Amino acid sequence: MTIKEKEDALVSEFGMFDEWMDKYSYIIELGKEMPLIDEKHKDPQHLISGCQSRVWLNAEIKDGKIQFTADSDAVITKGIISLLLKVVSNEEPKDIAGANFGFLEKIGLKDHLSPTRANGLVSMVKQIKLYAKAFQLKNMN
Amino acid sequence: MNINIEKIRSDFPILSHKINGKQLVYFDNGATNQKPMQVINCISDYYSNMNSNVHRGVHQLSQNATTAFEESRKYVADFINADSEKEIIFTHGTTESINLIANSFENIIGKGDEILITVMEHHSNLVPWQQLCFKKGAKLKVVPITDEGDLDMVFLDSMLSEKVKLLAFAHISNVMGTINPVKEITAKAHKLGIPVLIDGAQAIAHAKVDVTDLDCEFYCFSAHKAYGPMGMGVLYGKQQWLNNLQPYQYGGEMISTVSFEKTAFNELPYKFEAGTPNVAGALAMAEGLRYIDNIGIGNIVEHEDDLLNYATNKLTDIDGMRIVGRSKNKTSVISFLVGDIHPYDIGTLLDQMGVAVRTGNHCAQPLIDNFCIPGTVRASFAIYNSREEIDYFIGALKKSLAMLA
Numbered sequence: 001m002t003i004k005e006k007e008d009a010l011v012s013e014f015g016m017f018d019e020w021m022d023k024y025s026y027i028i029e030l031g032k033e034m035p036l037i038d039e040k041h042k043d044p045q046h047l048i049s050g051c052q053s054r055v056w057l058n059a060e061i062k063d064g065k066i067q068f069t070a071d072s073d074a075v076i077t078k079g080i081i082s083l084l085l086k087v088v089s090n091e092e093p094k095d096i097a098g099a100n101f102g103f104l105e106k107i108g109l110k111d112h113l114s115p116t117r118a119n120g121l122v123s124m125v126k127q128i129k130l131y132a133k134a135f136q137l138k139n140m141n
Numbered sequence: 142m143n144i145n146i147e148k149i150r151s152d153f154p155i156l157s158h159k160i161n162g163k164q165l166v167y168f169d170n171g172a173t174n175q176k177p178m179q180v181i182n183c184i185s186d187y188y189s190n191m192n193s194n195v196h197r198g199v200h201q202l203s204q205n206a207t208t209a210f211e212e213s214r215k216y217v218a219d220f221i222n223a224d225s226e227k228e229i230i231f232t233h234g235t236t237e238s239i240n241l242i243a244n245s246f247e248n249i250i251g252k253g254d255e256i257l258i259t260v261m262e263h264h265s266n267l268v269p270w271q272q273l274c275f276k277k278g279a280k281l282k283v284v285p286i287t288d289e290g291d292l293d294m295v296f297l298d299s300m301l302s303e304k305v306k307l308l309a310f311a312h313i314s315n316v317m318g319t320i321n322p323v324k325e326i327t328a329k330a331h332k333l334g335i336p337v338l339i340d341g342a343q344a345i346a347h348a349k350v351d352v353t354d355l356d357c358e359f360y361c362f363s364a365h366k367a368y369g370p371m372g373m374g375v376l377y378g379k380q381q382w383l384n385n386l387q388p389y390q391y392g393g394e395m396i397s398t399v400s401f402e403k404t405a406f407n408e409l410p411y412k413f414e415a416g417t418p419n420v421a422g423a424l425a426m427a428e429g430l431r432y433i434d435n436i437g438i439g440n441i442v443e444h445e446d447d448l449l450n451y452a453t454n455k456l457t458d459i460d461g462m463r464i465v466g467r468s469k470n471k472t473s474v475i476s477f478l479v480g481d482i483h484p485y486d487i488g489t490l491l492d493q494m495g496v497a498v499r500t501g502n503h504c505a506q507p508l509i510d511n512f513c514i515p516g517t518v519r520a521s522f523a524i525y526n527s528r529e530e531i532d533y534f535i536g537a538l539k540k541s542l543a544m545l546a
């Protein structure tokens with residue numbers, strides 16, 4: 001699946017929920033399935049400075065595709081990260097660098113990406129793209 | 142009870158708003174409280190009918206604006222029982238009031254001197270002193286607190302000494318609601334000739350503030366935490382102190398005569414008010430305080446105490462509940478954690494149900510670190526809140542906890 005196809009799949013999954021509670025319950029569940037970052041990487045280098053909940057992110061490249069792992073001490077934040085990672089993990093750096101995560105708006109979570117939410121997700125997206133660009137540069141050399 | 146909550150609520154237009162499709166329950170009053178029509182109308186009335194620069198024009202509008210502006214100052218002076226309106230400096234808020242004093246103390250603080258604050262200070266009453274100390278080679282000393290969230294008076298006594306050039310502390314903690322024994326502490330400091338600055342941001346709308354009785358040198362507060370507008374606040378200072386301090390900013394309004402060689406500064410309070418002031422803000426601030434007076438601070442305290450006790454009892458029944466700040470003397474501020482659930486998760490779900498609370502470190506990071514916690518959820522009440530809202534909040538909280546378990 002392409003990034004776009006994965007985004008569309010998530011949008012239609014979330015389309016099944018009428019109630020915000022069901023949406024959030026699902027987000028929390030997804031967080032539990034996220035590939036967790038190795039404990040040894042939970043260091044200041046992998047910490048993304050958001051305001052309230054702590055988020056750690058790691059990326060490794062395998063056969064030209066990036067594998068992300070992450071964790072957060074807040075479960076809703078973790079769930080939303082898992083959505084992002086579902087979409088970008090196992091993709092090529094150039095595709096990730098171009099992703100715009102428009103699906104978050106479609107499933108009604110865009111608020112969480114606003115800088116005022118102070119949950120670090122904006123920095124999270126930035127960091128995902130930084131990893132992608134760094135790997136892109138490495139590939140070119 | 143002597144107050145009519147329904148009537149009070151009808152004064153606050155924002156309270157009828159829906160958030161995420163649900164009736165708003167506003168429990169973030171510690172951050173800022175909502176404004177009654179009286180205050181909102183006052184601002185619009187000023188700009189519709191009175192707007193003009195103050196202290197300058199001979200024309201009628203300017204005279205009217207100046208009179209109204211100075212009457213507001215008088216109202217504030219009476220509200221906190223200051224000796225004279227000369228002791229009321231208008232600022233942008235608590236933060237600027239504290240910075241003004243920190244700046245003006247640059248001449249007073251020297252190498253080896255100490256400034257004493259407490260663990261429970263808001264960043265606004267910490268960083269200005271810390272930076273002043275850095276600049277002057279002075280030492281910032283911090284009075285610890287007990288597990289309940291009271292100041293440790295034994296430590297305080299041992300830390301007061303001739304080296305201390307200022308004691309600055311909060312009247313009421315914005316995280317724990319602790320009401321500090323301000324008068325008693327001020328008297329202790331005065332025994333050693335130490336001046337006292339009190340951060341009254343959380344007190345002005347929730348406790349009787351009488352600066353003559355407290356006898357403090359400086360008292361700071363923000364209008365927006367007292368049903369008034371944002372961007373407006375007060376520095377109260379005893380006249381003999383203010384007279385001796387250097388000005389904070391320079392420009393128009395704060396001078397009496399100017400030549401290219403020298404400037405004579407204006408008298409109090411204008412010496413500390415450079416530039417065109419926030420006239421609408423001053424009028425609306427006084428209107429907010431008048432709103433408090435009309436209900437009566439005694440009635441407000443009684444009502445908010447009732448809410449505090451009611452909510453504390455209901456919260457205590459919840460499994461894994463930890464209330465941070467259990468002083469016997471507190472206002473209606475409740476910080477809590479449940480098990481190891483992150484405050485952010487609880488705040489996010491409560492928001493979905495229309496309940497506005499604050500989560501995080503509440504601009505008091507050292508205090509949060511002191512408890513070794515990731516932050517708290519904070520519910521803080523005001524005069525328009527009700528037991529019914531607390532019932533709804535408890536229900537919403539239980540629902541959130543079930544989802545997060």
Ligand SMILES: Cc1ncc(COP(=O)(O)O)c(C=O)c1O
Binds near residue numbers: 237
């Ligand atoms: C105890 C305390 N001090 C200072 C402040 C700062 O007030 P302002 O932001 O209005 O200057 C606050 C506001 O949150 C506070 O609660």
